[in-house]
Amino acid sequence: MSKFFSLLTIASIAIASVSAQAPTSNLVDGACVTNYDASIDYFPQKLNTADDKGTFFSVSYHNNYKIVENHKSGRNYVLVQCGTPAPTGLTNVTEIYNIPVTKVAAMETTAVPYLELLGVAESIKVIADGSLISSPCFQTYLSSGEVTNLSANNKTLQAEQLASVQAQFGINPYEPISNTTVSTGQTYEPDVLGRASWISYYAAFYNYENMANEISKKMIDNYQKLTAAAAGYDNPKPIVAWTTFDAPSQYNNNTASYILSNASYKVGLTKDAYGEMLNSTKSVYNSAAELLEAISSVDVLIDETFIGSDLTDFLKNYEIASGEESKYKFLEKKKVFREDGILTASGGYDWFEAPVAMADALLEDMLNALNPAAPSFTYKRNWLRNIALDEPIKYITADDCTWDESAPRPNLATTYVGGPFPIETSGASALSGSLIGAFVVSLASLTYLA
Template identity: 40%
Template sequence: MHLRYSTSLAALLALLNAGAMAATNTTVSTAGLQSTQCVASTASNDLYPTKSKVKYATGFSIAYHNTYKVLENRSTNNTYVLYQCGSTKPSVKNVSAFIPVPVNSSAAWATTAAIFLEALGVQNTVKNLGTAPSLVSACLQELLKDVIEPFNDSNSTDTDHQEQKNDVVFNMPGGQDTNTTNTVYSTEYLESSALGRSEWIKFFGAFFNAEERANKVFDSVDTNYQCFSTKAEKEYNDIRPVIAWTSYAGPTQYNNNTAYWQVSFANYKYDIVRDAGARMLNTTGKQSTMFSSSQAFLRALREVDIVIDESFVSYNYSTLLKNYGIADPKQANYSWVATGRVFRPDRIQSTSGGLGWFEAPVAFADALLQDLIGVAHPRFVKDGYKHIWFRNLAKSDPVTVVTASNCTDMYASRTNPAGSCSLIDFQSANPSDSDYSDVEQSRTHDLIYDVSKSEVINDDSSKQSAAAHLAGSTLAASLVAGALSMLALL
């Protein structure tokens, strides 16, 4: 996920120049769409019999009227009125944008927004996408060859012109977008639960009158998620390993040449770790705890069983240990080192290093939960679990590179990568397994680590330094795709 970037940062991205969009004769299904035609200005009947109701998400709301909808982004205090094309524009005060629906042309700056559109099967409306090289979706890559035009954000005039051609432009707050008449902010990354993030498909669906599709996709995700959570609680309540989400930022000009180490405990991570039959490492610092030394950082990881590294750099296991301050792993008294349970969510990548972690996991919470259960309990299925996004760095798991050649139907709805929970026979945790040999049993609460104020850096300037470090990292082209959203979650 990312904003419309400055020229200097855009240079790092090396956006593809796809040229003019090519016309296509592909017939796209209208199944699951309602009110696809414009109406007379006198229309007054209920045009939206199929409605979306928000169940988990707290960042947006939808209110339906006969010929229009009022969509509110509660995180940004923006209100959008979506009125049926042809009908009279409703009289609503304090509106950020009036947008006729269903929209025929759309654009997205964030990778997550693009994936929601693909999950809805409305990518035939997408005319422009941001950070094109970072997209991992095979079919969006295929469309970017000659159908979808990448945003040219190295030239603000060109970008403005591109945006103005669309009925709606999905962006993130804080960007440099000046075309407010068709800009819509999406903030799914601020949701406090994984299901809340996935429910934003209903937000996007409203612009295409695709409520039926959005409800169907989300209901399937919700049902599957609840099944995974229930089974994990039943099988693993007595053996819950401790998971820490960590990262390292080396000294650069962007952080005053001062390295820092970080433990993340965003709310959605709390929920999904618990639902996966594991425990979360918490600290008594602020939402994101940045440590000023590797020694302090490692003290916090003393009783951790599994580390999930989210550093904005790419490296092998030996480099991670070095960056974390572990000179000799054989002498290190850490369960996660002894058992080799160090993961990174970078298994799926684009050829330029873009991470699939910033795409489908947001839309498909059930697949994310399934994958995290596989991290916490690797033998939860009889034949062993094959991860979707997580890669065991200690075991040198390979990276899977997705290219346009992997696309079979570029206009098909994005397939949920989760397995059907009802068909999976969970294997109970066995304390004698080597995977659990160092796990403290019969503990269900999160692990709390009381940090010393002298050990941490948690002021606003450090977060700004983290953002600057990200912008200058060697993987900027791939990681900018989720940088700001990740910082908001850390």
């Protein structure tokens, strides 16, 4: 680490008091400085990272600029409060940006829900492929003409489009340009809450630390309450496996294989939902028979295969013959899930968008997959679709928009305020609401800003 970065203090302090804020007379519309004073701290609102699970980024503060470090990519960004001078003599700097940004490009779909939660989705003016964005309100925004799809073939037009924005979140899939890219890394985080914590990374570019702090605090608190409610079960933990059929293609030498995933965030999510990952040291199997032998006693199977959409396709992909269903516990229990509960018409998976940013909402889905009584008997999963019960895919369109994209997007999670979840038993779905527990949707959880 350079001498420069060794002198930086990583932000882990709470929001400063109102009295410490920079005088509004120095700002234009509360954004840009008009009378710069080097002694003033222009960032009184700082990220509170005390409970942050993120491991691949950090933010440090100086009076008129911030340093955002992406530890996954090794890139470091200097964010300078507009109207103030950029610092000189810094080393290991990838790019310098004036903030707050107001016009950006989103090259990766996972960036969109973070900006929506912050209420700045309409700062996106260029998108790599809008047809893959599953947010119904962003689809509405796409139709407004305020945001354009990045040209895939016209390099001149593409360069003009990117020149019209202040920052580009993610890598251009058609023509990577390193010096205009703010690298991301949320999907590499080993923890579900760590992935959600990247809202702070994006917030730093908008001076929205206060909002990011509030969203993160509510999300972490809700996640912990849900986990605690599941930990009270007095029964064996269901065994869970996440598997994929990798069909023959040019990318695998036309040789099929079967993958058993033990990705860290999936292990953690399964554990937090009171499940247990299948204990296996092997991750790649050369045949369906070999994999099926390993997973025959699994209670819940999550199929991550992209080919096929129903149980018939699943049985074909995994070479399970008719009449053999009873050999596998997950089929006997009718516990076979896919991650395609919400799709766009062109096949874009919301699984790679909203649940990455909404950790507690993702946990609710996992809880319900393992125990239909959690977090309530009436809960409807968003992403994990049970193909053994022939649950339908929900294809999202702009007609499904229920919020204003110019304001913060509501988190899909509800706020849990009850005790331990009940366990579903025979006929449990017909039990009265008195056994469901206190599962309350509050205005605070819908806005995540109260």
